[in-house]
Amino acid sequence: MSESIGLFVFIPFCKIKCTYCDFNVYANLARLMEPYAEAVAREITNHKLQITNAHSLYFGGGTPSLMPIASIEKILRALQNSFSLVSHPEITIEANPGNVDADQLRALRSLGINRLSLGVQSFDDAMLRRLNRGHTVADALQTFDSARRSGFDNLSLDFIYGLPLQSLDDWRATLERALALSPEHLSLYALKVEEGTGLEHQIKRGKYPKPDDDLEADMYELAEEMLDAAGYRQYEISNWARKIPTSNLQSSISNLQSRHNLTYWRNEPYFGFGAGAHSCFGGERFWNVLSPQEYIQRVERGESGVAGREQINRELEMAETMLLGLRLNEGIEFEKFAQRYGEDAREKYSRELREIRELGLVEISEARVRLTPRGRLLSNEVFWRFLP
Template sequence: MNSEIALFVFIPFCKIKCTYCDFNAYANLARVMEPYADAVAQEISDCRLQIADLTAKSLYFGGGTPSLVPVAQIEKILRACESRFAFAPGIEITLEANPATADETKLRAYRALGINRLSIGVQSFDDATLRRLNRGHTVADAIEMFELARRAGFDNINLDFIFGLPLQTLADWRATLRRAIALAPEHLSLYALKVEEHTGLEHQIARGKYPKPDDDLAADMYELAEEMLDTAGYAQYEISNWTRSVGVGNWKLDVGRQSNIQLPTSNFQSRHNLTYWHNEPYLGFGAGAHSFFERARFWNVLSPVEYIEKITRGESAMADREEINRELEIAETMFLGLRLNEGIAFENFAQRFGEDARVRYAKEIEELKEMGLIEMSDARVWLTPRGRLLSNEVFWRFLP
């Protein structure tokens, strides 16, 4: 049986830079969009890794703003992937989109290319909040893009939101959730704000323009989201991700106390992101893109211009490489897997590493159970609702 791998393509271009963003994204490099697409396609074609027996289960165009670049450049990169990798039947192909780039013709072209999942960065359904974030779009733009995507044939749409934002109230967040639920997307991603260093938002907070994030309020917002989405029929399958279930309705992990638990599946869970949470191999292409393959992590140079120059000269764009030893791989598999509501299945862990997680981490598991942060059955271990709120308190304990 062929091994599966996930593919990631980074598109670093944006119309404007959001105040909270610390991604490797640029608002002033439109002039290099075409040579960048050429370089990414070339990097994919020149891939010399042992991939002959690998099947691509997902392809993810992330950014930046992939929906900003011309369709022809997305097509060029996608065709390079098709030529270099065997695509699994029904491969999930995701493209991230900003509502400011809403265009029905472009969306229909994406569907015609085989892109079957759209991830729209809405962030908030409050115009004042969007202006504070320098998002460059309105609530109306976001709703329009969603409706255009539906008309274009997208039946697998994710909406991204951030909570704990400057001056955002619990009532604001409730209103955003209500509008999101009313649209009935297949998938929702809700992320707590993290103020990153050297961002516009960090400087604004330092100057006193906005207060520091309130962790208690953010926790209230998270719990509100859990409650509202549960009531609306969305199943949480990861700390920050919810999906509409297919054929199984809503579900709880309380039944996980039994060893014969059968967890529901959904056609709308992000297959690409599940690769990360299962700590499985993936290959990244483009400026700053990261890969994890054959127990090594490696990543490309950050600058799109430098990246283009290196690829054009026939050089590797790799900036650095880190060998992942067995101890680190085990630790990362534990804390990444615990992000999922299903948690870590002991049988899968034993098959992969040849040992029992309950024995290896007996002390950590017992401490976390006493703290009310995890639960365990005969078959698996998973985070409690309190554990999801305090997940970092769990994860650091598994670091080597």
């Protein structure tokens, strides 16, 4: 079987909770790390998937780099024993600056992890304190340097824009410092104020103003300009990869885009392990219980960790392929869509495509439909139209 999947492991532990975060993550649960790793390894070993070829492994969270190396190794070995990995699989781990030292980075690299995604978020210490990030700019620079010295030649940095009291000049300064490091990959996200977070309370109390959509749009356009000028190719609404890999790459990287995240955007099958992890496979989406304690107990009892399922019928799958694929700069290729579903996307979605083209949000050629720069700024105006 030539089909392959992306494998995701969710690690729900963080040192402290950032003010904007509404993820299923917990500070002060370090005592659960080892039993959690045991449970994840057991869930992996007991999987009943028909597809066992995998092109990417991704340790996300949370802060996976907080886990003891032996725990990461246990999970990784379980994955390697249960799945056939393609040659040169992409194996990513997320880390936060200051949470991982040079010895740990060397150990992670020698386990075969070949991509590090570092949550830097800002190069402004006052901003990092405001967000309760628990690290400084100096920590970020030091972790980046340690990662390079440890042999990571595929480094991705995450940043957030539209932060409380952040000006366009502040954002420019952060981008300049990020580009000076010459990472292989950059992910830039607009701040979302999620319900029930500390940040939402701070904004409600008037400590910070509400995010300004116009300023965020200016920040996005500034990033597009600066990254393009610095030799990065945008391949997704929030993601850029360096056009030319460096010559001293130790891993066999021909393309610096995130293979794992492309799995989601191309609406390909993926499987997630761990508390709250989602999977999408065989016409079904399913997800595990959120609570790490309950997840561990269930797996220890030999029960499934799955808490819910949703059938994905063909209509929904096609719609999701459209709206996820439009996030990518490559857009939707009509021929590939027809091969996959036996339908012509131009006919099936003729009304939606006409509307968004008239609004200047997409461009449509013989071969494909893709967002225009204006469409990338107003992407939600595009996406909702495709949902059944």
